[in-house]
Amino acid sequence: MTLTMLPMLIDTGPLVALIDKSDQEKHQACTAHFRLLKEPPLTTWACLTEAFYLLGQYRGWKGQHALFGLISSGAVCVHAPQADELNRIGELMEQYQDRPMDFADAALVALAESKALKRIFTLDDDFYIYRINGRDTFDVLSFDSV
Numbered sequence: 001m002t003l004t005m006l007p008m009l010i011d012t013g014p015l016v017a018l019i020d021k022s023d024q025e026k027h028q029a030c031t032a033h034f035r036l037l038k039e040p041p042l043t044t045w046a047c048l049t050e051a052f053y054l055l056g057q058y059r060g061w062k063g064q065h066a067l068f069g070l071i072s073s074g075a076v077c078v079h080a081p082q083a084d085e086l087n088r089i090g091e092l093m094e095q096y097q098d099r100p101m102d103f104a105d106a107a108l109v110a111l112a113e114s115k116a117l118k119r120i121f122t123l124d125d126d127f128y129i130y131r132i133n134g135r136d137t138f139d140v141l142s143f144d145s146v
Contacts, residue, residue: 013123
């Protein structure tokens with residue numbers, strides 16, 4: 001019997017750090033962890049959009065091209081939200097408005113809920129606060145734990 005491991009979610013921060021070498025420590029740590037993943041991590045279009053924007057600012061077209069390569073090669077998978085997830089994103093942003101929760105973080109939480117995922121690779125401390133289905137904590141792989 002083969003045990004299939006559920007994919008890990010990946011947030012904007014590690015996607016950027018994989019390509020942007022301006023913070024060598026963060027880049028090296030994220031790259032080392034990424035290489036250890038057994039299967040491609042899963043992200044959202046919202047995180048991908050943020051990462052493309054940031055890499056455009058930091059590294060121009062070359063940075064964006066490198067990120068596009070991760071997606072087109074299948075090294076990172078992208079999930080398109082369903083209608084129920086879009087509704088949940090709005091609910092989550094309202095629930096966590098005191099943080100405030102941005103659209104990309106809400107999309108990851110909604111994805112975690114819809115696909116029963118708990119593991120996330122992020123540089124964002126907010127994922128220690130966010131709850132899956134209002135109760136379950138994320139298994140956070142952060143820069144500190146890499």
